Amino acid sequence: MIDLERLKTVQVKVPERLYNEIQGRIEVGIYADQSEVLKEALKKMFAEESREFLREIVKRKGITKKEMLKE
Secondary structure, X not given: OOOHHHOOOOOOOOOHHHHHHHXXXXXXXXXXXXXXXXXXXXXXXXXXXXXHHHHHHHHHHOOOHHHHHHO
16 A cells, blocks of 8 residues: 655656657556556666666676576
8 A cells, every 4th residue: 555645746847759658558548647657667767777786786796697596
């Protein structure tokens, strides 16, 4: 359950092309509203950044796939 008192409002301006993409996903029922689209996009972006960060650490430290799976 989302704690509504902890949510913060963020406004964003996007190019018309992105706006149309957002609206298209809402119109076909993939998302309920603009807020849901943007929250999902941000979650995916942050998750990908985290994966890239971890990949870089693994590469720098020379950790093998076998060593990672051992954990």
